[in-house]
Structure formats: C-alpha cells, structure tokens
Amino acid sequence: MPFDPPVRAEYEIALTPLADVPLERPLGLWHRIWQQGWLRKSVILLVLALLWELAARWQNNDLLLPSFSQTALAFVDGVVTGELPGKVWISLQVLLKGYLIGIVLSLILTTLAVSTQLGRDLLSTLTSMFNPLPAIALLPLALLWFGLGDNSLIFVLVHSVLWALTLNTYAGFLAVSDTLRMAGRNYGLRGVRFVLFILVPAALPSILAGLRIGWAFAWRTLIAAELVFGASSGKGGLGWYIFQNRNELYTDKVFAGLAMVTLIGLLVEHLGFNTIERLTVKRWGMQR
C-alpha cells in the first residue's frame, strides 16, 4: 500500500501593505565606529607603540633600542629642522622617476605580448630570467655603466618595478573573459585601442596589485641602494640619512628615519592605492 500525503484545503491571503515593520534599522553607534578601518588600524598602531615603549624602558639602553618617545622627539626634530623632509624629497624624486619609467616599459612589453607570439615569448623569457634577480645585485654593474648618480639608482629601480608589474599585468590580461574580448572586437576595437579600452580596465585589479608590489620593491631597493652608496652622489636621500646617523651612533635618528620609511609606506598604501581601488575596482564590483 503506497503512502500518499494528505490532501489539504487551499487558501488565499489578501496582502495588506506593511506599515509597522521597519525594512531596515541602523546599526548601533559602537558598530558604526568600529566599521571605520582607519580607527581599527590606529588602535593597532597605538598598541604597537606602547609595546615598543615598554620594551625600550625594560631594556634601558638608548644606544641599542631608543624608546618610542625618544624616536618621536627625534622625528619631530628632524621634521622641524627640515632635514628629514629634504631627504624624503630627494628619495621620492628618484623613486618616482624609476617607478614611472618602469610602468611605461611594462605597458609596452605587455601590449607587445598580447598582440604577437614573439612578444609573448619575449615577455615570458625576460620575466623568468630577470624577476628572480635582486635589483640591488645589479647596482655594482649600474655604477659601472651610469656612474655615481641618480641614473644608476633609476636603473635598478626600473628593474625592481618592471618585472613584478609586467607579470601581474600580463596575468590580468590573460584572465579577461572571452566574452568581453569578443564584445570589444565586435565594437571594432583593435590594437592599442583594444588594449587601452578593454584589457587595461578589465585587468585593473591585477594591475593595481602589480603597482602595489612594484612600489614596495622600489622603496626597498632605493633605501638599500642609498645605504650602499648614497654618500657618493653628493646629496643622499633617506637611506643615506639612516646610514650616516648609524655611523654617528644617533640611534634615535636611525629609528626616526626608519619610521619615516614606514610612514610613507602607510600613507601611499592608504591615501594612494586604497583610494584608487575604492574609486575604481571596488566601485565597479570587480573586487570586494
């Protein structure tokens, strides 16, 4: 005997408009405050500074580990006298030159790679050869070729930016869906216009990731290069400031210089890249 479900009476309900049920309610004040990313990150920074202060007090040796307050004083002092901003300006000028040249070269290389078979081979060969090569290892060679000066620095900077950015951009180009490519060709776009109007915006999340990595690589390379030979160029940057103060055992100034490096990193990350992301890929729903 098969088991049948019972037959029940049908019914209909006439729906009246909902009046007293709110469709949304605001989050609590505390929730809303805690939603602010800058606040959460500031709390983290504060806790780190506190730990540092405690560790320095406990260690009690200014020469090895100056406290947070001492470093802050040296930092403020450096900023007020204009010494630190001057050094930063020198470093940033060189950095931006290298960074921009790297971006342009990378765009040319990836455009070649998406348009021709030979360009593709060139890109994969060059990146696999040079990407593992530390930029700083090229510095002696660069000094030989370009002499003591900004040009050598720019050369190693381009090297540190170019390959990371190229790898990311190309990977982003490859990930652009066939449908979008066909839509672009359907509109009559080809060549450079196709790359600029379809591939670059569609691959923007990867390109931004590449720009981020490139920026970090460039910073590291620049500071390291200045530590090695910053003096010889006559007007050293931030790396040279750190190196010089270590030689004279002004450890608090060394820390102030390092703090400046991290501070600039934080600023560029949050005011620069995060803003660009918020205005582009996040707004377009391409990235969470």
Place this chain on the structure above:
Amino acid sequence: MSSPVVEPAPLLQVDRVGLQYRSATAVVQATHDVSFDVYPADRFVLLGPSGCGKSSLLKAVGGFLPPAAGEIRLDGQIIRQPGPDRIVVFQEFDQLPPWKTVLQNVMFPLLASRTLGKREAAERATHYLDKVGLTRFADAYPHTLSGGMKARVAIARALAMQPKMLLMDEPFAALDALTRRKMQEELLTLWDEVRFTLLFVTHSIEEALVVGNRILLLSPHPGRVRAEINSHQYDLQSLGGVSFQETARRIHRLLFDENQPAAAPIHFQDVRFSY
C-alpha cells in the same frame, strides 16, 4: 500575408559553409555544408541540440570564426572580421564592461566605432534605454543590476548601434523562466517597433517558435541543415495551442528521431522541458 511585390534580396547569405575548430590534438568539424538566407526584418532562428554548431555559425557571421569552406555574405560583402554592423548579444552577463555605467555601456560601441560624437551618442543611448525601460538605472553600474536588466542593457546597446543585423547567442538562457518569458515578450515588442533583422540561436524549441518567424533546424555533430520551418504564425499567446504543439512535436521528431520516424511515442513533456 503581404501582396506579391518584387522579391527582396537576402540581407545575409550563408553559402555552403563548413566550420572547423582546432583543438590541441585534432581538428573538429563543427558544421558541414550549411546554407541559408536571412531577409531584412527576419527573426531567423538557428535551432539544434548542443554540439550542432549553431553558436559557431553565429560566431562565423559575427566574424570571429573564419569559415573553412564556403563563404558568408552580408549585403553582398564577404564577412572577414568582426565589426559594429553586426552587434552580438551574448548569453554571458560579463559582456557588459563592469567599469562603465549602464548609459556608458550603451554609448560604448557608438564611441568605440566612431559612429557618433559624445553628445549624439548620449542622446541615442538615452532613447534606447527608455525603450527597454531602464532610464532610471542609467547611472548604475552593471554589477548592481539583476540578470534580466543586464540582458536588457545588452539589447539596448545592440539596438543603439542600429546594426544591419542583431546576433543573439542564447541571450536568455542564463535567466530564470519567468524573466525569460518576459524578455521574449519585450524582444517581440521591440521588433514590432524597430523592425531589426535578428539572427537568434537557441536550443529551446518553444523559444524558437515564439521568437522566430523562420527556423533553421541543424542536425547534431557536425551540424547540417535538416529543415527550414515557418513560425511567423506563433507568438507567446499560441503557447500550448494545438497547431503550436504539433509543430513543436514535428521539430522534435526532425531533431531527435531520425532513425525511427513516427513509430516511437513522443511525450510532449520532453518538448516543453527540453531547455
């Protein structure tokens, strides 16, 4: 229906076309010796089971896939590459660049093909957005829209180009059944107003009968022409009617029961739910 005046010239001629796909290990024959003519204001449907090469045919007409044999002519000109005179509406939602708003998306082909200046493009885009009922969403980004709305944007974008032909590759297949029904209805209304020429690919017999005025049946693997059938007499109101069901059954027989003609009992359920 119309009085017999001069026979109009076909807009699109597909002439003994063979299409091939090259995979890593083999060359796959997608279609063999396919010929058909599409006339202006036709709603011409390519219908067949999956693997019959109907999408490949549409891609070939779009200019994305050069024929291995035969030729395809639009207005007498052989098609060699993609171009804005044949706008394709794909099934996938990511055909709309996510970095452009709805309005910018509709303007994009007009600007990219240098058909119109910025202001004229904006005017025309607004006009066609109004036609598909999306004026309110002109400044929204595609990721905030529902599937049906994205399909509407894709259609508005195609119509705004005023192409010689509109190519649709299963445009409603990714939509839910209710939205699909609504979109079919809207497409027919738009056709009534604008009278564009449509080449429509589907694997749903029901959709083919409703949307098309003429249906080309393709056999599976490799695709060959099995029949051409008139369906101009059917619309959404004829769903479930006797003659509609008979034609659907006939198409089903032509597509699937080649070896045992009419002997096997055919359940209409198979037809209705085949997509």
